[in-house]
Amino acid sequence: AQTVTQSQPEMSVQEAETVTLSCTYDTSENNYYLFWYKQPPSRQMILVIRQEAYKQQNATENRFSVNFQKAAKSFSLKISDSQLGDTAMYFCACLNTDKLIFGTGTRLQVFP
Amino acid sequence: GAGVSQSPSNKVTEKGKDVELRCDPISGHTALYWYRQSLGQGLEFLIYFQGNSAPDKSGLPSDRFSAERTGGSVSTLTIQRTQQEDSAVYLCASSLEFRPGGYTFGSGTRLTVV
Numbered sequence: 217a218q219t220v221t222q223s224q225p226e227m228s229v230q231e232a233e234t235v236t237l238s239c240t241y242d243t244s245e246n247n248y249y250l251f252w253y254k255q256p257p258s259r260q261m262i263l264v265i266r267q268e269a270y271k272q273q274n275a276t277e278n279r280f281s282v283n284f285q286k287a288a289k290s291f292s293l294k295i296s297d298s299q300l301g302d303t304a305m306y307f308c309a310c311l312n313t314d315k316l317i318f319g320t321g322t323r324l325q326v327f328p
Numbered sequence: 329g330a331g332v333s334q335s336p337s338n339k340v341t342e343k344g345k346d347v348e349l350r351c352d353p354i355s356g357h358t359a360l361y362w363y364r365q366s367l368g369q370g371l372e373f374l375i376y377f378q379g380n381s382a383p384d385k386s387g388l389p390s391d392r393f394s395a396e397r398t399g400g401s402v403s404t405l406t407i408q409r410t411q412q413e414d415s416a417v418y419l420c421a422s423s424l425e426f427r428p429g430g431y432t433f434g435s436g437t438r439l440t441v442v
Binding site: 220222258259260261262263307309314315316317318319320321 | 369378384387421435438
């Protein structure tokens with residue numbers, strides 16, 4: 217069975233600082249995709265960044281980057297220059313075949 | 329429409345009643361997913377529709393839960409004889425066929441069973 221684990225229920229960071237959210241996963245597939253989603257209070261899930269497992273290069277989207285360690289099955293999200301608008305729940309997810317499997321989320325609070 | 333629309337936004341129901349939750353996917357999106365998000369939990373997969381194929385119902389927690397998708401567009405998730413443990417946010421997403429990461433989520437329906 218495919219599982220995604222986020223071991224940090226809550227994190228906080230000061231504005232303009234950098235924070236890293238952890239995620240580990242388990243899958244028996246060779247070809248899969250990994251994602252980080254942001255869920256603000258509006259409840260809508262917003263795609264932050266995605267990584268294709270066959271690509272060794274870590275994905276980057278502006279202030280967001282990942283550290284993908286395939287052998288360790290680790291997929292952490294780094295947020296640089298944190299902004300107040302980054303305050304939200306963050307979910308790590310793994311796509312296998314046709315459906316996303318999500319972790320339990322990390323609540324991130326950015327303080328001024 | 330421009331996005332995935334879910335209705336109602338919030339629903340309070342009495343234990344034992346049936347409820348219907350609606351999802352309007354993005355026009356042209358052939359894949360539609362239902363997820364459940366319980367308090368403090370991640371998103372739990374419920375059911376997946378892809379075109380005219382038989383739906384993947386492997387995530388439905390009990391036979392009280394069912395879903396249908398009419399005309400390849402609108403989907404309705406029905407929960408019969410609701411229980412307090414059914415209280416959660418129910419999220420719908422749609423995508424163009426199999427497109428990794430191409431899911432667009434709605435804002436969900438918050439269901440409270442009292």
